[in-house]
Amino acid sequence: MNTAAPMEIPRWKTALSMMINPGEVIKTQMTKIPWPYSVMVSGLSFTLFFLQTGLDMLKTGQIGASTVILITMLGLLYGTVGIALLAVMVWALSQAKQRDYTLGWTISTFALGYSATFVYALSGLNFSLAFGWKTAVAFGVTGILWALRPTLYTIKQLSGKRVAFSIAITPLCGAILLIGWAVLGKFAG
Amino acid sequence: MDTRLGYAQGAGPSRVKLWPAYLCFIIFGVLIPFSKPDFKLTTVIYSLLIAIVVGLLAINLLILAFNRGNAVLRQADGGFAREAVGTGMLFMIPFTVLAIIALAVLRWNAIMPFASAAITTAAATAGAEAMKRGAQGTKNVMIPTLVAMVFRRHG
Numbered sequence: 001m002n003t004a005a006p007m008e009i010p011r012w013k014t015a016l017s018m019m020i021n022p023g024e025v026i027k028t029q030m031t032k033i034p035w036p037y038s039v040m041v042s043g044l045s046f047t048l049f050f051l052q053t054g055l056d057m058l059k060t061g062q063i064g065a066s067t068v069i070l071i072t073m074l075g076l077l078y079g080t081v082g083i084a085l086l087a088v089m090v091w092a093l094s095q096a097k098q099r100d101y102t103l104g105w106t107i108s109t110f111a112l113g114y115s116a117t118f119v120y121a122l123s124g125l126n127f128s129l130a131f132g133w134k135t136a137v138a139f140g141v142t143g144i145l146w147a148l149r150p151t152l153y154t155i156k157q158l159s160g161k162r163v164a165f166s167i168a169i170t171p172l173c174g175a176i177l178l179i180g181w182a183v184l185g186k187f188a189g
Numbered sequence: 190m191d192t193r194l195g196y197a198q199g200a201g202p203s204r205v206k207l208w209p210a211y212l213c214f215i216i217f218g219v220l221i222p223f224s225k226p227d228f229k230l231t232t233v234i235y236s237l238l239i240a241i242v243v244g245l246l247a248i249n250l251l252i253l254a255f256n257r258g259n260a261v262l263r264q265a266d267g268g269f270a271r272e273a274v275g276t277g278m279l280f281m282i283p284f285t286v287l288a289i290i291a292l293a294v295l296r297w298n299a300i301m302p303f304a305s306a307a308i309t310t311a312a313a314t315a316g317a318e319a320m321k322r323g324a325q326g327t328k329n330v331m332i333p334t335l336v337a338m339v340f341r342r343h344g
Contacts, residue, residue, distance in 0.1 A: 023317060137299050145306040148283055149314070167279060171286035178287065182295050 011037055015115040022150035026109055026157050035104045038111035043079040045114045048121035049140040050075025053185050056134040074184050082180065083111050086173055093169060094159035101158055109157075113150030117143035141178065148174055205271065207248060210278030210311070213285040214244030217304045220288055224300040247308065247336060248274055251315055254332045259324045269322045277315025277333075281307040312337035 009017075014033055017025045053075075054068030063071075087110035090096075091103055117140075124139025151173055155166040218240025222232040255270035256263050263269065284307030291297040312333035319329045 021317070137297070138302070141299070142302045142306065145284065145287070145302060146310075148287075148306070149280070149310045152280060152283060163276070163279065167282050170283040171290070174283060174287045175290050178291065178295065 008032075015041055015112055015118075018112050018150050019116040019119070019146065022113065022153040025112075026150075026153050030105060030109045030112070033108055033112060035108035035111070038108040039080050039084065041118055042083045042111035042114040043076055045118035045121050045143065046075040046079025046083070047072055048075070048125050049117065049136070049143065049181075050078065050184075052121065052124050052128050052140055053136040053181070055128050056136045057185075059132065059134065071185070078180065078184065079114070082177075083107075083114065086110065086176060090155055090169060090173065091158060094155060094162075094165065096158040099158070099160055106154075106158060109154045110151065113154060114143075114147045116146035116150070119143070120146060140181075144174065144177055144181075205268075205275035207271070207275050207278065210248055210275070210281055211241070211244050213278075213281040213307065214240045214247075216285050217288065217300070217307070220292055220300050221304070224292060224298040226298075247312070248278060250336055251277075251312065251333060254336070255315075255319050255324065255329065258326070258328050258332065259319070262323050266322070269324070270319065273318035273322055273324070274315045276318045277313075278311045280314045281311045284310065309334075309337040 009029060009032070011033060014025060014029050017029070051068070051072040054063065054071035057063045057071075058065065058068050084107050087107040088103065090110065091101070091106040096106060120139045120143030124135035124143070127133045127139070128135040148170055152166050152170045155169050155173075156163060159165045159169075215237065218237040219233060221240075222228055222236045225232070251274045252270045255273060259269070284303050288300050288303035288307075291303065292300060313330070316330045316333035
């Protein structure tokens with residue numbers, strides 16, 4: 001008889017796996033990830049992304065240091081409250097309640113999908129600080145694009161494996177995020 | 190009447206189409222010259238032709254690689270590679286839609302990250318779909334990644 005307990009996968013590994021194999025992570029590992037952890041990942045991702053946006057604008061003299069801090073705080077809000085609201089919208093549109101998916105699970109899965117954004121935002125920030133590059137679009141937007149695959153798999157799971165539905169809703173989520181980022185950037189600047 | 194429109198389980202082998210993937214390549218081919226400051230009609234035509242060639246090569250190379258690498262599975266189900274690639278390549282659609290929004294609504298001139306993410310994601314998903322259909326070995330993950338890398342650089 002096998003009495004060995006199943007090995008616990010560290011949360012950071014689950015977050016990284018979300019970039020490579022989101023389908024498997026969503027099906028098997030998301031019940032072990034609490035939503036505050038996932039929201040922390042998306043919150044950090046967007047904080048760093050918005051920080052780079054602010055730094056890019058600071059480099060061109062469009063804004064001052066205090067506005068950079070304001071934009072960064074907006075990023076934190078965007079990555080936590082914004083992503084949670086987006087997850088609620090997807091949960092409602094895909095009628096996930098009928099398939100017994102809770103709001104907590106949905107927010108957690110949706111938010112952890114932004115681990116790719118975190119990796120890109122962190123790399124971008126390094127290049128921004130070390131070499132003075134403008135990195136918001138090159139790294140930040142690319143990071144959001146890389147989060148679309150986990151988003152698509154999450155929607156597919158929530159909607160009962162409806163491929164056409166998930167393909168239609170994913171660009172909507174991406175567009176909301178990108179347009180929201182562009183509008184907030186202009187508003188803060 | 191089929192009441193499960195859009196459900197993966199309802200999709201039989203004959204329903205997997207490759208034209209949406211080709212259409213995405215064509216759209217990227219048209220969008221990329223529009224994102225450049227020195228826009229010319231000849232550039233659009235060249236870009237379109239290159240996009241069609243890249244699309245044909247990427248899709249057919251993936252099908253060929255999956256068929257070659259999974260001979261046993263191919264004998265059991267001759268259409269598995271086409272199905273896997275067709276399903277995986279559908280994942281280009283969200284990136285293509287977003288690229289159109291980025292160019293037309295947000296007036297961004299950075300379309301290449303969208304094309305790059307689209308090809309890589311679609312190829313990786315094709316690999317995952319092949320494994321879901323019974324293909325075995327890391328080659329089914331490595332080959333799509335390699336194909337995507339090559340076509341990202343030449344896209």
